[in-house]
Structure formats: structure tokens, C-alpha cells
Amino acid sequence: MPGDPAATMLRRIQQLTGQAPTPDQIRSVRLFFGGARENLPAQYLHYLNDLVHFRFGLSLSEYPTPVSDLIAQALPWTLLLVGTTTIIAWIVGTALGAYMGWKPGSRFDAIFAPTTTFLHAIPTFWLSLVALWAFAFQLGWFPVSGAYDPDVPYQINNLWFLLSILKYGALPALTLIFIGFNGWLFTMRNVMVTTVSEDYVLLAKAKGLPTWRVLFKYAARNALLPNVTGLALAIGGILGGVLLTEVVFTYPGLGHRLYRATVDHDFPVMQTIFLLITLTVLIANLIADSIYVLLDPRTRDEA
């Protein structure tokens, strides 16, 4: 059967020690994992019941570490990295997009539009590799892996620790922003182009209001709606979003954890992370809806 955690574990042992596991070892490992997987349907019901009660069980590949420990260790990093980059990318993309959409066909627009098209089409993991090669391995400007400097005290109230988080997060963050802002830019630009030709923007101009005021209060304010809900959804997708980047930069976030769980066939971890991601997506959907209602009075009282 494909995807056997026991086999994975045994192979690891062999690879690590350079010695084949003994028949006894094999038997015990098989027994262990086999034992955990007998009577699958019943097991699964049991497992679902545990999930409902926030008992996520024990990881297989790090047995007997509780899954919740592994997730608690990984979650903050993902939240930090993806959270900040998503927001920065959003701000950069939205601002540039608003500017481009305000004057479509301007020189800025003409240069940026094809560039961002291309950037947007670059697979993030590949750009991460290239960035890693150029800036970490070749130029040595950034560390090649990890989320913080292990040689400083691992304390949140330590300035050096916080600074090292910045330094270690910079390259993955920059890569994510570099790719991420393009999507926002495009929706913003296109919505902005459409919004700018709305009559209320024309009227705002006719009112003699200064340009910036028209741009922000009338055009951008309205064009922002899709991007704002998009942001809410993106934040929902944060947890599952940047698995590949985390893998490339060996950033110890949830994506990396999920990847490892997949490779190790660590089902409890996989399922829990998956559940977590799905939940956040659902919650984000709800939030996006409420934000929309908040921002667009038209949707407030449909009744």
C-alpha cells in the first residue's frame, strides 16, 4: 500500500545509520504503525470525535509528540511571515494598481503592466530558489534557512531575537511580496480603470475637488472593495498559502510542517493542519462577507 508511515520511518532509520534495520526493529515499527491503523473506519470516527473536542492526537513521525505541540511551534511563524507579507503586498499592489488605473496608458502604466504580468506568472518556489541562490548563497546577504538566529536567546522580549527574526524573514518575505503584489495590482488597476470612468468620479472632478481627493475618496475608495474582500480571503488562505516558499527557505512554518507530514505520511498532523486551514478559510469567508457589508452600504440592508 502506498503511503506507509512505517516504511517511511524504517527507511529513515536506515538512511540515518547506514545500517539496515534488524528484523526485530522492522517488526516493532510495523506493529506500532499497523496497530494504529487497524479497523480504519472505527479509528476514523474516533479521530473525528477527538478533533471536535480539540484533541488532535499524537504525531506519527515525531511520536509521541502531540500534534498540537507541532502546530503551536509552526503556526506563529506562518502567521508572521505570510501575514506581514500578504498585507505589505496588498498595500503595495493596491497602491500601485490604484495609481496605474487612475491614468491608464500613462508611461508608468505602460511599463509596469507587462512587467507585472510576467512577474505574476513566475512560480513562487522557483523565484524563491533563484533568490536563495543569488542573495543567500552567492552574495551572502541573507541567511539561508531558519526563522531566527539560534545563537541569540530564544525570548520574545529580546531585541536581538526580534532583529534576527527580521533578518531571517527578509528574503522569504521579499520574495513573497515581489510575487504577491502583482495580483493585487492587477485587480486594483482593472477595477480602478472601470471605476475612474464611473460618473460619480467624473462628477467629483466636475465639482472641482483636488485630484488626490477624487482619487482617494471617490475612485480608490470604491475600487478597493474587491481587493479588501480579496485580502480577507487571502488571509484565510495564509495557512495553506506559502508551503513551497517555506520549504525552499526551510522556514519552520505550518506549510513546511504540512510538507513534512506529507512526506512522512504523518496522517494526524496532515489532517489537523488541513482542518485548520479549512477552518480559517471558512472564517475568512465569513469575515470577507462582513467586511463587504461594512464597506459597501449597498449590501447592508438588502431586505
Add this chain to the structure above:
Amino acid sequence: MNEVLLEVDGLTVEYLSQTGSVKACADVSFTLHRGQILGVAGESGSGKSTLITALTRLQRPPAVTSAGRLVYHSSDGDKVDLLTLSERQLRAYRWSELAIVLQSAMDCLNPVMRLGDQFEDVLRYHDPQLTQRQAWERAEELVAMVGIGSDRLRSYPHELSGGMRQRSLIALALACDPDLIVMDEPTTAVDVVMQRQILAQLLQLQDRLGFAVVFVTHDLSLLLELADQIAIMYGGRIVELGSAREIYTAPKHPYTRGLRDSFPPLHGELTTMRGIPGSPPDLRTPPSGCAFHPRCADRLDACDQQIPLLRPVGRNDVACLLYEETP
């Protein structure tokens, strides 16, 4: 009353495209006096909206004003060609001198701002001394003029009915006491009953405040009751210009005549009417000569070569070769 407010001279607007340009307004000239209502009538695509946006310098790419003058006479006697002003200079004229009302009210109000805020926005920008409170009070005054309760200022545009929106737009246009309001089909989106109410209020206000109006519509029958002067547009040009009564009773241009006869009467005898055969020109491929000649029953030989100029014929100004030769 006879003081000149705006002289439009040879105004030409083109829409550029990759394949060429469309002259949506060609050589338009007229003079507007203070307190006067000028009606502009024409069918779809005749260039009415283009004219309006050019008058207010609000046209967007790919529209370009390629020729003409727009001389505005301020109340202090200064004359200025609006076309030569920079955006910044123009701002001094916008709204305080020159306001605009557009066709679809729903689209003209910022959907995410309360009505009152949209008043306050413009009021306080044009009069920075105004406090928020004062601005709000002024807004209440303004909407009261068009028969809207002050509590409505707290509403968002979508919470208002079509008629209310349209009226609040007119109130908004009056905010800075302009000398000229241009209106692009301000009542096509509302019903006749509401239209009547709105226009009645407009006329009252105009009577009281004395602003001039350029009123654009495709409904000639409406203009005949509303306007002092009427300009008939066809294919981007003014083909006839005259008083409302004259246009109704003695139209000179064959198109004007046809247009007048396209509206069946509400009272009186019913006869079979023919309208105008054919359809309006596509300005991307305009007919040579007079744009109307393919549809014209009185067409002369020269009509497909020569673009007639607007010249006085009787009490009207007419652009038609039929009248060129007559002494």
C-alpha cells in the same frame, strides 16, 4: 438678461482610436446668455454628451478637444477661454461657476458616501471657512429646495428613490451658486410624473436664482416646453438653432422638421406620421457632405459634397444648403 455668459466658438471634439478619429462634435458655436435655458436636442450618438463634457472640460481619453474656443464671461466682467486654462486654474471655475447634472443619478452619487457628506465635501472645499456644522445646514437648505427632507442627508444613495437622487443631484449642482448648469438628459431615467415635478422645481429655482442652463435631451417635445433657445444636433453638428416656438412652429432644417414630426401629438387630430426614414449616421464612417443627406427628402445634388455652415435663416440659424442660395 441679455448679458453674454458663454461663447462657444468652433468647438470640435474628436474620439481618437487606433483606426482613426471620430468627430463627435464638429464646429459647434453658440452664445449663451445669463439666465437663459438653451436646449440641445438630438438623437442618440449625435454628440450631445460629447458637447456637454467638452463644455465642462470633463472629457476623458480618447476624447480630445481639437479646436475651438469656450469664452466664459465672469460676473465681474472678466473673459476667459476655458480651454486654455490648466486643470488647477479651472478648478476655480468648477462648481462655483459651472455645475453639471448628468443623466443617471445613481451613477453620479458616490455609492459609499452619505448624501450629506457629498454635499459637505464640495461645500467645504469651495469655502474652506465653512464649519462642518454650517456645511451640513447649507446642505439641508439645498435639499429642502428640491423637496427632500433633511433627514435624507444621512442616507446612502441606494436608499433613495430614483426621483430623489435626481433631485438631490440638482440640489448638489446649486450648492455653490453657479452661473451655469449644464444638464445631460437629467430626467430620462425617471417617469413622466417625476420628470414634470423635477423640471417644474428646476424652473422655479432658475427663476429665483437666475442661473443659465444648457439642457441636453433627445426628447424634443420636452424642450419645446422648457427651453428658451433650442439647438438641434445631428451627426455631431448643430443643424438648427432658434427659439423654442420658432423650432416648433417653423422648423427650417429638414431634419428638425422630421424630428418634430416624430412625436405623435397628445391632443388634436391624428394623422399617419412617417418619422425619418433610414437611421442616424455612424460617425466612424460619416457620410460625405451634409450628414443628413442620405435620409433627406429634400436633398440637393451638392448635399453629398458640401458641409453646410450654420447661418441665419429667418429667425433661426440653419445649416442647410436649401437655404444657401436663397437671398
Add this chain to the structure above:
Amino acid sequence: MLNGFLRNSKVRIGLGVFAAFLLLALLGPWFVSAVMHTTPRTIDYDALGQPPSAKHLLGTTLPGSDVLAQVIVGARGSVFVGITSAVLATVIAALVGVPSGFLGGRLDHGLTAFTNLFLTLPSFALTLIIAGYVQGAAWWVIALIIAAFEWPGGARTLRSQTMSLRGRDFTVAMRMLGESKTRLVFAEVMPHMTGIVSAMFLRACVAGVFAEAALSFLGIGTTGSVSWGTIISEAQGQSAILNGLWWWFVPPGLCIALLGTATALVNFGIDEISNPRLSAANRKLMKRFRRAARTAEPEVAR
């Protein structure tokens, strides 16, 4: 309509590049063996991990394979997975979205709920998990898995499109003439969605290529065959980045990006055709516009 479509320069460029890759996918292996006289796995012991040279235009991998040959043959792996997944995703999307939108009622409720369920599932995570479960699967299995998470967005678009088209006057008019449902769907509704469907297809195609590359990169995709993803993955696995063998992992990534750009261009073109305001942003036109405005100035100032 098709004419306008092809007149759009973005569409033309995009389709051109796409077609080029398609050709590469079709003829690549033949080209490599017949013209380059090599295979992507041929070992050149004299050039192990060598930078680009006359003999190996894109250099060689650490185990001495020609990178160019790998990239060319890899196009087939990548593009085929992309296209297969896109075909599957588009078909599923159409089978779910169109009936749901056209017939409405309880069927619609059911299918919409089903679609929404898939939409909320974190697709890449799930793709990864499933692909990890069937590790080392054949390429069409990978395509199937990718398609399974690619269709819901399309189904939703098609559903809303169908719904709007179903209510459009021309469809109603044909129904009122007594036209049958099948004919309404195929003659009135579907032809209007060719634009959307082809845009969707292209998007799905690139998404498929991306997903395949990502999975291969993680070592979870197809094994044994060559695709752009496996090239990058092998480079990564043999420390190409540490050792600076950039010619090994840069070309396949560029190919993916190029393919992505091509489809993005086509989609932008389609957007522009359906929303002409977007194409007002034409640079050439803007130049003319500025020139016209400038020449008008002296006349105006008179």
C-alpha cells in the same frame, strides 16, 4: 468576434507563445533525438555540471545530462499534465456549472453546495496530501488530482454566466418560440461562453503546469519522467543552488513563467475585449492622444 479576438495584440502574442510551447511539447522529444542526437538522460562524462557551451547550449546537469534536451522534453511532461488537467477541469466545470445554472432548482442547490465545498477546501494543500498519498503516480493521475481542485472556480463562473445567459432576452425569445432545452443550451447559451471557457481553459492549463511543477519540486509528482518541475527538483536535490549551477534550474522556471505570461496575456486580451475601458489604456493611442491635445493647443489659444 473571433476577428476582434485575434486583432488584440496581447491575445496574438499570448497565443503565439502558447502555441510555440504546444509545438515543443508535441515535437520536442523528436527534435531532441533527431536533431540534437541525444536524450534528456544521456550522460556526457566529459561535461558534468558544465555551464553553457557550444556543445551544450544550456549547459549540463551534475550527472552530465544536457539541460536544453531536458527542458525541451520536459515541456511535454509539463504541458501534457497542464492540458490534461485543464481539459478535465473544464469538462467538469461545464458539466457541473452549466446544468446548475440552466436548470436551476434543487439540482442547482445541490451542485452549488458541492462546488462551494470544493471552493473552500484548501486546494494545494489537499492536492499535496492526495498526491503524497499516491506518491510516484503516473502523470495522468497527477493531472486528475490537479483537475479535481481546479474546476470549482470555473464551475461557479459558468454557472453564473449560464444563469445570466438563460435570462437574456435572446434565450428567452428562442424559448418562447418553442426551442428545446438542449438546443437552447448548445446553440444559444454555450457559444457565448467560448471566450470564458477558453480563458478558463488556459488559466487551468497554467495552473496545472504550476501545480505539477510544485508537486514535482516537492518530489511528490510523477517520477521517472522529465518535466520542468522534476528538473528543478533534481537541481535542488543535487545542491545546484549551493554550487551555483544556475543554468540547471533557471531555464525550466523561465519556461513556466513564460507560459504563464502567455496565458495571462490572452486572458487580459479577452478582458479588454469584454471590457473596452481596459483597452483605452493603449499606449500608442495615448501617445496620439497627447500629440493631438498638444497640436490643438495653439489653435485654441488663438
Add this chain to the structure above:
Amino acid sequence: MTAPVLEATNLSKEFPVHGRGSRGTTVKAVQNANVTLHKGSIVALVGESGSGKTTVARMLALAYPQTAGTIRLNGAEVSHARNAERSYFRQVQLIFQDPFASLNPLHKVRYTLGRALRIHQRTLRGKELEEQTLELLRKVNLTPVEQFIDKFPHELSGGQRQRIVIARALAVRPSVLLGDEPISMLDVSIRLDILNLLAKLRDEEGLALLYITHDIASARYLCDTIQVMYAGQMVEGGPRDSVIQSPKHPYTKLLLDSSPDPGRSLRSGDTGLFDVADDLGEPPNLVDPPSGCQFHPRCPFAMDECRQTFPERTEFPDGQWAHCWLHQKDRGHVLEGKP
């Protein structure tokens, strides 16, 4: 008088309202409407926007089922069964307001008309089909016909498109045409052509026609009978001239007074359109309509009865009728004086 071709009695339509907190509420779009169409005559349905005109037309076209009331075609009650619908559509055809939207832009005129012909004449092929198609085009005055048959909709002007739409409706040789504002999207100068075409069809083909419009002047030009709708209710009806000369319902009068009439200021004695500017408020909200006569909040003559019950129909000579308490209470004369 001949028997009516299409007759609808007490038609009502309620639309459920969607949205938060609105479970179970409905829009009462049409209430107890009666429409009777006779061969060779045109009934005009006028009223302001939202009064339910389109809803009536669509119910008559079986686009959706009525909430209450019956529709009779040639005396037989109409059901919504699929086959019954088909044969109904052979008799009754709807013409849409927007000629741009009601033709599939991807199909040539030949296909559109050909399909329409073949749906009910399945065996029609080749030359015969072509001949009939050309005949249709001739009927709607699209000459020279050969020039139009191979055109796409976008190659035609609005008026030409509307003719194609009419031709398509005629393809099934219907006895009833329902026109929902068929000219309101057209250029002013070409509207009359379409109206004249409809009049011709009535006269030559003996069609029964329902002409829906909010432009009372065009209704007068075309129709034989006028019915006025307000907020989902039929408030007045009757022969064209009687209704226009002496409206019996305050709303009809208001509508007439509000309609532009260039001749008005020239006729001595008539007040100009804009002399009075009393605020009459807005049409009612149909989700929660006023009780009694829906017009009472805007009616200058409103009485207590108006606020409580909807008035019975009052019949006048010439077949004119109205639903107004003024006549029930014998106060109809107030309408003659200036309101």
C-alpha cells in the same frame, strides 16, 4: 364584437423577496389585472415604471406562472404543461423592449429566422425555407431582403433589428403579439416606422396586439383601446379617445398632464406644463403597498374610502371604465376642474 383571442382575468403576481430578514414577504407586482385582446385590434397598456406592465406581458407570454387568475386563449384555459406551452407559443409571441439584447449576436438573420420557422414546421428545408425567410423579411419591410438575410445583428441598426425581432415572432404565424415597449430603445426618428409596421400587421394580418408603453402619446397614436396601470393595479381603461379626452381616474389625468405636449403652450387656455410644482411624492413600495386605492397617498382628491378599500369598477358609456371612489361617490366632476 368578436370573441376575444386572448383574455386574462384577475391576473395577479407576487414575487418573493430575497434578502436578509425578508422571509415570506413578497412584491405584489400585479393585482387583479384584466386584459382582453381581440383580433385586429391593439390594446395599449400605459403606466409609469414599476407599475407591472412587463409583469403582465410576461405572464401572458407564460414566462412565469401567475399567482392567481386565468388566461384564456381562444376561450380555452392555458396551462403551463410543456406541450401546452409549445402550442401556446405558436399563437402568442412576445416582442422585447431591447432589440439589441433579444437577438443572439452570434447568429445570422438567416439562422434566427430559420430556426423560428423550423421549430413549428419541422420539415422545412432548403429553398422553401429560404423563401419563407425572405417572405418574413418582406413582411417587416426589410427590403431589399437578400441584403439582410446574411447579416449579423451588429451589422444592423436598432430599427432594423427590431424588425428582425418582429419577423421572428411572426415566423410562427401567431395570432397575438405582445409588445413590451418595443420602441423605447430606438432612436426618436425611427420609432414611428415600427409603430406603423405594427399598425400594418394589425390591419393586414389581423393580429391582436398588446402594446406596452409609458409614452401615452405613442399609445394614442397606435392603439384602439388604452388601459392605465398604477402600482400593479389597472386603474382605468377604455377606447383611446375617451380615455385621453376625458380621463376618469386622477392618475390618468396626472399622467396626461405630465406628458410633454409641445402644442400645449400654443393652445390658449391650457396651462404650461411646468407652472405648478406640487410635490406628489413617489409611487408606492410594492412590498408593503398602501391599503385601499394605491394612488391615494398622491391623490389630491383622496377620501377616507380611498384609504380603506380598492374601489369597484365604474363603467362609462363607450366602454370606458375606472376604479375610483370619486365616481362611486358621484364626485367625478372634480376632475373637470383644475386639480
Add this chain to the structure above:
Amino acid sequence: AVGCSTDKGTGSSGGTAGGKAAVDTLNMTASAAAPTFVKNWNRFSPADKKSPATNLLYEPLIRIDHLAGKKPEPWLAESFEWSPDGQTLTFKLRTDVKWSDGTPFTAKDVKFTFEAPKSNPKLTQNSLGFKTITTPDDHTVVISYDDVAYQKLASYGDERIVPQHIWSQQNLETWTNPEPIGTGPAKLTKFSPQQITFDWRDDYWGGKSKGVKHINIKPFADPQVGKAMMLNGQLDWSTMSWQDADKQFVAKNPTTNHYWTYPTGGDEGLNFNVAKPPLDDVHVRRALYGAIDPEKLLKLNVTGQSPTNATGYDAKVYGDLLAPEYKDKPHTQDLATAKAELAQASYKLDASGNLSKGGKSYPLTMKPVVEYSNWSAWGLGLAEQWRTGLGLNVKVVPTPEDQLWGQMAKGDYHIALDWQAGGNTPWAGYDGVLNSANGAPLGQEASTNYTRWQDKTTDDLLAKWRVTNDEAKQKEYAAALQKIVVDNVPFAPLFTAAWFIEVNSSRWTGWPDPASAEYVPHSLLGPETILTIQNLTPTK
């Protein structure tokens, strides 16, 4: 940007007199590839091997001398002795050993450790296979067997003893042992997911270290990262196979950068599935083996390994045991013989390069592990050698490791790259791959004999070897078995299996190098690891 690891107030540097921090910290790697650590030092969990540096915390009774024929040496046990019948083993424990919480180490701990898995099948089982354990006194452990059990002794080198007084209190199934207490020199002082710091115990029974006060264990998920850390000095010591290390690492600074391989005793080579045609024909196997040029393969992947002889036993590790005719005879390509063998085979080459017999074609596949890039590369190289040398087509199907494992166990393969002849004794090395008891028919899961070699003589020889303590006899049986392997080629040894070690000696010296080593400086070998660290001195 790195290197400056001891400033920023970490405190680990102690006195920073003279501006330059005194070197007292060793940076090393010590677990499977992982981006982060979790606190998990439960050695009865199947994930034990992932626990960082357990071998510095917990120690076995004996140490296996990996450099000299895997001979057992005393460690926590002062001495060990077999009863004459080879069925009772007596350990005399050291008396000076203390757990890091101060509790003395006694025979109770040993008994507990060995018996614990028996009570719960879910705990990782040991391979000791004893009948009973008795503890006549606090420092004696007597273990009795049902059978002659000489070969079991080496297993005690893998079984690390845990403190009974702590572990008996815990539910061993779910306890992660977050604050480990062991006999080893290391004491956990700091934990963060990206670094674990151990201090060298002052009261370690083995004595003080020559210089190492702190040990930082660093994780890395990606070998590239580990290599970069070695290159820039973030790591002093690591264990990765480093392709082209001479160029990529050593050459960068030959005085400080070292890359060593130490043979583990066995080999990396090909498993032939002898139960599956056409590999059931010995001539086919010989032909395949003979056509291989291991030297050339190594060019594809310069890992520092060298070709090994046809027995699979490494000449250095098993020196005396290796029959003289195979010693110093690494396998080389012999195309002529290979072709001749193929000609003798009952299968014939057909036009498409497949073997066929009786009109039936038997296309061959070869499966390397997809995750090990060097194996994949070798796989392709092998296929090419067979194609060019014999005209034989072998399809290379890189397979994910866990799948290949299952496929090999079930016999669903033709040829696969694997390790052979490894194990903690030479007997175990052959027993695992050759004993029919460890095999199974096709389709059933074999435990370790994936080649499915079934041979009465082999089984007999293995059985005899198992029960003798006589070195001469052992040699005799070993030689006979070697001949069987060489003649029948159930597997084809290619390279010596090796421990890969890289050292950046810019901060620490005293590393054993292969020429002079007395123990293997590998970070996962328990006592040898401890010895290595203990003898390091700071670079002047």
C-alpha cells in the same frame, strides 16, 4: 554575517576577555533532516532516531568498534562474558556511573530498559531476544538465552540504558521525555526549535572533555543548507554525503575543511530479485554485474566512496574475515566475460534490447530511490553501461523510498539499489540478505531478504556461524558464504557503504582522521561520538 555566534549576550561564551570569545562551544548536527526540533527523547518511540543527540544523553553497555571488525568493547559495562555454552551473558557494570540528576546507575536500570518493551508491544522492540534478565547485585546483569546467542552481543551496542527511577513513572507510549536525564556527558541546558544546547557534565563518568563545554545541535532540512553552514563555519561537524566535496568543500580551505568517509562494513549495490525471471538465471546476473564499471559511476556522483569487492564485505572493516581472493579486488568492469555470460544465459537478447525466452520478452526495470539524488544518478549511469556494454535495455524507474521498500519486500521489482552486508556483525550482514528465513515467496513480505535468495547450503552455513565462537570456524563459514555470493551474485556490491563526515576544524582540532582513527567520528554512533567530542581541543 554568521560566525559571530557568541556575542549578543548569549552568555554561552563565558568570559570574553581580550575581545575574542574563547572557543568552548561545538556546533554540530545530530539527527535526521528536519527544519526544527521538538523535545522528544523517548527512546521507545518509533521516532527515536529523530530525537536530537540521544546518543549523547543515553549510553549502551558496550561500544562497537566500527573500525576493527565491529568488535565489542566495554562502555557502561566494565566487562561482559559468555557462559561456555554461549547461552548466558553476564555484564559487570561500572560502579562510578551517575545519572545526570545524581542518582547512581545500577543493574535495575538495565533490567528496566531491556524489559520495558516486552510489557508493551507498541514500544520500539529491541533485538536482544533474551529469555530472562537477573540482577544478582547492583552492578551485575545476567542475561540468559534459549539458544546459543553469540551473535546477539553486538545488539547491546545499540541499546541505550534509561533511568528506571524516572522512566518507570511514565506512560512510555505518550511521554516525550522533555527533560532528559541520562548517563551520557550531555545535559540539556537550552532548547529552541532551531538549536539545542547541551553542556558537558562535570560529573560524567568518562571524565572531563578536553575543551568542549557546550554542544549546539543545529537542524537543517535541506542538505544544501547544511553544506552552506559547514562552509561558513556555522557548523563544526556534520554527517552528510557531499557530492564533489573535494571541490565544493575541502578545496575551499584545505587546512580546515575535511571530508571523510568511513566504511560501515557493508556495501551499496544492486539487489537482484532472483525469484523473478530473467534474474533467476545466474548468467544474467553475472552478465549484469560484470558490465558495471563502478569507477565510472562514481564520476557521476563523487561522494568519496570507492568500489568494493564482490562479497560486499569491506576489506578494512572485516579485514581478516574476508577471503584473501576477494581482498583488495574491487569490482571492475569486464565486458568480455559479461558478454560471454550473457551468451550462456537461457535468455537471449532480442532486437529491442530486452531479454527473451521462448518468444516471451522479459523487459528489465531498475529502481533507485527517487529521494536519494546520487542513487538516481547512478541508476541512469547503470542503465547506460548496460545499454552500451551489453546492448541490454533496462528501464530506470526512480521510486519513492517508502514504496520501493514495500515493493522490494513483496518482490515487486527486478533490480534495486540498496544496502547489503551491513549490520552490527558480519554474520548479521549476510544473514539479513541471504537467510531464507528472512525471505518470503513472491508477493509476500520478506523481512530483509529481498533478493529472495533461497539456498540450503547458505542457510546451513549461516546457522553454523551463528553458534560458534571460534574465530577460525567463523572465518571458514564466512569464506564459504563469500564464495556463494560471488559465484551466484544474488546481489551485486558496487561501493562501500560509508559514513560521511565533514569537519570544519577552524575552531576545534583533534578530529580522528581515517589514517589514524581509533573510533569513527560520526555524530550518531553513541560512544564513538562521545569520544570524538571529548577529545577535541580549541584551535589555537
